[in-house]
Amino acid sequence: MGRFRGGLRCIKYLLLGFNLLFWLAGSAVIAFGLWFRFGGSMKDFSSEDKSPEYFYMGLYVLVGAGALMMAVGFFGCCGATRESQCVLGSFFTCLLVIFAAEITTGVFAFIGKDVAIRHVQTMYEEAYNDYLRDKEKGNGTLITFHSTFQCCGKESPEQVQPTCPKELLGHKNCIDEIESIISVKLQLIGIVGIGIAGVTIFGMVFSMVLCCAIRNSRDVI
Numbered sequence: 094m095g096r097f098r099g100g101l102r103c104i105k106y107l108l109l110g111f112n113l114l115f116w117l118a119g120s121a122v123i124a125f126g127l128w129f130r131f132g133g134s135m136k137d138f139s140s141e142d143k144s145p146e147y148f149y150m151g152l153y154v155l156v157g158a159g160a161l162m163m164a165v166g167f168f169g170c171c172g173a174t175r176e177s178q179c180v181l182g183s184f185f186t187c188l189l190v191i192f193a194a195e196i197t198t199g200v201f202a203f204i205g206k207d208v209a210i211r212h213v214q215t216m217y218e219e220a221y222n223d224y225l226r227d228k229e230k231g232n233g234t235l236i237t238f239h240s241t242f243q244c245c246g247k248e249s250p251e252q253v254q255p256t257c258p259k260e261l262l263g264h265k266n267c268i269d270e271i272e273s274i275i276s277v278k279l280q281l282i283g284i285v286g287i288g289i290a291g292v293t294i295f296g297m298v299f300s301m302v303l304c305c306a307i308r309n310s311r312d313v314i
């Protein structure tokens with residue numbers, strides 16, 4: 094009996110440790126998603142009226158899952174401390190929802206990458222053509238594109254030179270830079286999403302093992 098209780102206590106501590114790490118991971122996921130959405134190289138770009146919402150959809154899911162992770166981490170600690178089967182069952186369900194959300198984010202980032210790239214490239218083409226038609230009207234949007242992706246024009250920068258970053262050395266084709274930068278960012282989002290989904294599997298296993306151990310200990314008593 095003492096050995097059984099010792100094993101139960103060990104599982105409980107493992108789950109408590111997991112929940113602490115899970116809570117911290119949730120904080121990191123929120124910070125990561127918000128920085129990608131409102132900071133870094135995409136900060137100015139996100140304020141544009143034509144900002145690529147398709148590109149940000151995965152980030153919205155990621156931030157939402159991070160907030161849920163923080164709440165669930167606290168919830169799981171309570172369930173483990175009180176040894177409540179009901180709370181642990183609810184914790185398992187929440188982890189399942191987070192798992193689904195993170196897998197969705199990862200799959201979206203990898204599968205939807207080409208669509209997102211084409212979408213942003215089309216936006217750039219429209220801004221480029223608007224500038225050529227009316228330099229005052231299209232000036233701001235094109236400057237934002239060039240500043241965000243650190244590029245200048247397409248095949249040649251001459252036609253849009255006034256909108257190019259002054260610190261840019263040499264010519265960089267914006268169509269190519271958009272593909273390169275968005276591809277890297279979406280891959281990173283996908284890796285984070287699938288990585289967190291993998292971590293939640295351990296939480297689900299720990300919670301079910303603890304739940305079964307609690308039930309068995311009560312049956313023994």
